[in-house]
Amino acid sequence: MKQIILDHVSFRYPNGFLANEDLNLTVSQEEQVAIVGQNGAGKTTAVKLMNGLNKPTEGTVFINDMDTKNYTTAQIAKFVGYVFQNPDDQIFNQTVYDEIAYMPKYYKYTEKETKRRVDEAADVMQIREYLKSNPYEIPYTIRKLVTIAAILVVRPEYIILDEPTAGQDLRGIRLLEELLSYLREQKIGVVTITHDMEFVADNFRRVVAMANKHIIADGSAREIFSRDEVIKESKIKRTEMGMVAKELGLGNDILNPKELADAAERRLRS
Ligand SMILES: Nc1ncnc2c1ncn2[C@@H]1O[C@H](COP(=O)(O)OP(=O)(O)OP(=O)(O)O)[C@@H](O)[C@H]1O
Ligand SMILES: [Mg+2]
Secondary structure, three states, X not given: OOEEEEEEEEEEOOOXXXXXXXXXXXXXXXXXXXXXXXXXXXXXXXXXXXXXXXXXXXXXXXEOOEEHHHOOHHHHHOOEEEEOOOHHHOOOOOOHHHHHHHHHHHOOOOHHHHHHHHHHHHHHOOOHHHOOOOHHHOOHHHHHHHHHHHHHOOOOOEEEEEOOOOOOOHHHHHHHHHHHHHHHHOXXXXXXXXXXXXXXXXXXXXXXXXXXXXXXXXXXXXXXHHOHHHHHHHOOOOOHHHHHHHHXXXXXXXXXXXXXXXXXXXXXXX
């Protein structure tokens, strides 16, 4: 089975700051995993270890059977695509088309194959009408979709999405949910960092919570949200419905409106 493995991994930035300490995590290509946790917990640092942008200071990161220490970031990018938290850190071409075509050209795909793939990725992200636009002149929400298409286009085995829902409207969130189904069908593994707990509860079976350089919990959304100490330590919020349910004393593991309604009905009947 294909997997990304973090084996006792620590990471220290060149200025000496220790951002990840002794992380142990295995993500298989068949999984979609959400990483949650307070600002500065070390989430982005950790996912950059998964695509070779960061190389561990201690421990080993394996992508399938490759030790990332022995490969360049460009070599790893074929297997693990990373969509940056801030699209402006990723975008550098003058048109949306060129931005999405950059990696296929870098890997020397033919012009025809490049165009076919760019069109396909643009269709998945529903941004075909923007292909001729300057990426700096389109709305932030669309720009973020461009950066996803620019990774999708080489069909990596895993995709890492760093805060994809940040700043997205409802349409953007629906589109991201469709993207997750598409990636599931295509058997592309997904690791998503997000602060949006509704998005987590609605879409992810596995949630990894981080706090202060460490992974502090790894389980289903229900397990994570039902643990008060994890919520507190990782400074995440329950879903809106989860918070209401807890306030009303209807349980601490409610995730969505349906579950809240069911719990309220049970209470009324009892
Ligand atoms: N290049 C760097 N040099 C030194 N320290 C850094 C660097 N980048 C990040 N850090 C520090 O490492 C810690 C973890 O940062 P990281 O970006 O991984 O957190 P995060 O969990 O992704 O936070 P957020 O939710 O705000 O994106 C923070 O304290 C941050 O200030
Ligand atoms: Mg981050």
